[in-house]
Amino acid sequence: MIRLFKVKEKQRELAENANGGVPIKKQTAGELRLHKDISELNLPSSCTMTFPNGKDNLMNFEVSIRPDEGYYLGGTFLFSFQVSPIYPHEAPKVKCKTKVYHPNIDLEGNVCLNILREDWKPVLSINTIIYGLYHLFTEPNWEDPLNHDAAAVLRDNPKMFESNVRRALSGGYVGQTFFQRCI
Amino acid sequence: MAESTVHQSRSRDLDKLLLRPGNLVAPTFEPGAQLRDDLQEYARILVVGAGGLGCELLKDLALSGFKNLEVIDMDRIEVTNLNRQFLFRLEDVGKPKAEVAARRVMERVSEYDSDDKPIEETVKPMVDGGTEGFKGHARVIIPGSTPCFECTIWLFPPQVKFPLCTLAETPRTAAHCIEYAHLIKWDEVHSGKTFDPDDPEHMKWVYTEAVKRAELFGIQGVTYSLTQGVVKNIIPAIASTNAIVSAACTLETLKLVSGCSKTLSNYLTYNGVEGLHIKVTEFVKDKDCLVCGPGVLLELDTSVTLQKFIDMLEEHPKLLLSKASVRHQATNLYMQAPQVLEEMTRSNLNLPLFELMGKVPRDIVHVTGTTSRDGKKASCLRKLCLVFKGADAVTDQDMAVGA
Numbered sequence: 001m002i003r004l005f006k007v008k009e010k011q012r013e014l015a016e017n018a019n020g021g022v023p024i025k026k027q028t029a030g031e032l033r034l035h036k037d038i039s040e041l042n043l044p045s046s047c048t049m050t051f052p053n054g055k056d057n058l059m060n061f062e063v064s065i066r067p068d069e070g071y072y073l074g075g076t077f078l079f080s081f082q083v084s085p086i087y088p089h090e091a092p093k094v095k096c097k098t099k100v101y102h103p104n105i106d107l108e109g110n111v112c113l114n115i116l117r118e119d120w121k122p123v124l125s126i127n128t129i130i131y132g133l134y135h136l137f138t139e140p141n142w143e144d145p146l147n148h149d150a151a152a153v154l155r156d157n158p159k160m161f162e163s164n165v166r167r168a169l170s171g172g173y174v175g176q177t178f179f180q181r182c183i
Numbered sequence: 184m185a186e187s188t189v190h191q192s193r194s195r196d197l198d199k200l201l202l203r204p205g206n207l208v209a210p211t212f213e214p215g216a217q218l219r220d221d222l223q224e225y226a227r228i229l230v231v232g233a234g235g236l237g238c239e240l241l242k243d244l245a246l247s248g249f250k251n252l253e254v255i256d257m258d259r260i261e262v263t264n265l266n267r268q269f270l271f272r273l274e275d276v277g278k279p280k281a282e283v284a285a286r287r288v289m290e291r292v293s294e295y296d297s298d299d300k301p302i303e304e305t306v307k308p309m310v311d312g313g314t315e316g317f318k319g320h321a322r323v324i325i326p327g328s329t330p331c332f333e334c335t336i337w338l339f340p341p342q343v344k345f346p347l348c349t350l351a352e353t354p355r356t357a358a359h360c361i362e363y364a365h366l367i368k369w370d371e372v373h374s375g376k377t378f379d380p381d382d383p384e385h386m387k388w389v390y391t392e393a394v395k396r397a398e399l400f401g402i403q404g405v406t407y408s409l410t411q412g413v414v415k416n417i418i419p420a421i422a423s424t425n426a427i428v429s430a431a432c433t434l435e436t437l438k439l440v441s442g443c444s445k446t447l448s449n450y451l452t453y454n455g456v457e458g459l460h461i462k463v464t465e466f467v468k469d470k471d472c473l474v475c476g477p478g479v480l481l482e483l484d485t486s487v488t489l490q491k492f493i494d495m496l497e498e499h500p501k502l503l504l505s506k507a508s509v510r511h512q513a514t515n516l517y518m519q520a521p522q523v524l525e526e527m528t529r530s531n532l533n534l535p536l537f538e539l540m541g542k543v544p545r546d547i548v549h550v551t552g553t554t555s556r557d558g559k560k561a562s563c564l565r566k567l568c569l570v571f572k573g574a575d576a577v578t579d580q581d582m583a584v585g586a
Contacts, residue, residue: 027512029474033473035549039518039519040520040562050523055518055527089336106351106367106371108370108371108374112351117347146351
């Protein structure tokens with residue numbers, strides 16, 4: 001191997017004299033896997049994606065979800081996705097950028113979805129996560145609360161929960177908290 | 184010369200390995216003083232990390248005669264490092280680890296050379312070591328002959344993550360209280376400000392909040408050091424494990440570079456929890472590895488358009504890949520979905536692939552799509568090695584015309 005190093009040292013000197021080559025950006029396995037996930041996306045028309053950093057940077061993107069049934073019908077909710085280079089060995093970091101009155105999403109945009117944290121497996125994909133998020137809007141669940149108040153209302157008084165959601169979606173106060181209109 | 188006698192005594196142990204022939208030596212091994220000198224002049228070693236294992240390694244490598252050592256570490260020195268990271272002193276706390284480690288090694292081994300020009304485009308063997316308490320591992324990665332880092336990435340233990348709603352609603356352990364303060368409470372109070380685990384003020388805040396939370400739920404055991412442990416994923420380090428793993432890594436490096444003996448093949452595990460157990464396992468390359476796998480070889484004409492290429496993949500007997508999306512280096516040449524990316528890349532379909540790939544005679548692309556095997560459809564990701572026929576000859580001409 002040391003002989004190899006000597007040969008390379010000579011090659012390097014030659015190359016330096018010639019000109020400085022343009023460094024090639026190597027692909028991480030994580031980027032390639034993400035590329036596969038994205039090229040195979042099969043989303044309902046209620047979900048759309050944007051890539052703020054252009055067509056070649058897939059590691060950061062946004063998904064907007066517009067539920068077509070349930071309490072959140074008609075609202076538009078924006079999620080940011082941050083994918084790490086070791087994807088799929090680590091789940092993407094997902095935040096909800098739209099302030100929403102929801103038992104499983106807190107006011108800072110943290111999302112309680114099992115497959116984003118404790119139940120993430122490398123066989124899951126971006127598609128699975130987006131369907132998981134969509135599911136949160138059609139089936140909000142008071143058993144895994146992040147917004148404690150919203151969860152309690154959903155459990156004890158679904159009618160009132162429904163009217164709270166409508167008020168938040170069209171822009172207004174629920175309790176002390178103001179929600180921007182997102183319909 | 185006086186210098187050579189100094190050398191002799193300095194490298195007495197090293198000379199036993201490098202100056203004499205042996206039975207286990209590599210076929211290319213040529214014992215002699217020249218080899219020892221070459222090691223010092225030509226071998227360049229990058230040490231990634233100047234923590235517990237890194238300090239041991241820098242010392243071992245320097246004392247084994249390697250002179251061109253470089254070190255990277257993004258951390259700063261903390262008081263709790265000092266018991267085992269022996270290159271650091273109390274007055275170094277808060278300084279960057281890599282800088283101090285490099286300076287201390289230079290002070291002790293005066294012939295150290297700090298030339299920091301990296302060598303591009305070459306085979307870079309890697310020796311990897313890690314410790315966790317009384318357990319450790321050392322392994323050799325030679326691109327092309329051993330499994331690469333990616334082939335065995337599944338060996339990493341999965342990270343422990345608590346459900347956010349457990350943290351928010353039903354904490355049961357001290358760690359739950361700490362993660363609540365770290366992941367939920369921090370954002371609520373410091374809107375927009377990112378948490379910095381290396382800022383003692385931030386850590387103190389998380390600790391105080393975690394204590395409050397633990398009191399509320401009647402949970403015991405939140406301490407400042409546990410807070411650091413949970414937030415920064417710190418596992419207690421044992422100096423003797425570091426010393427053993429470092430010694431294994433350095434010996435492998437020396438063997439790899441000089442050929443004075445067979446290298447480890449290829450993954451050593453050390454376990455000192457009960458008694459002592461050391462075992463070497465030979466992992467094999469993942470033939471479908473996206474990083475080190477060979478890829479399917481395809482010969483193409485320089486005139487083939489991207490659309491034609493995608494059609495060819497569907498008919499290729501080894502691939503039978505339909506609806507392909509194509510990526511070359513960091514560029515998406517064509518994406519089948521989602522619609523927004525399909526529209527952005529559609530215009531590439533009518534261009535010759537050779538031009539899209541920067542007119543290189545040979546390169547790797549990655550394609551994803553659907554294959555049908557035995558009548559069943561499955562999605563797949565393949566690495567392809569494309570060779571353009573006669574491209575060497577036309578490259579210069581084409582460039583000149585700017586076609």
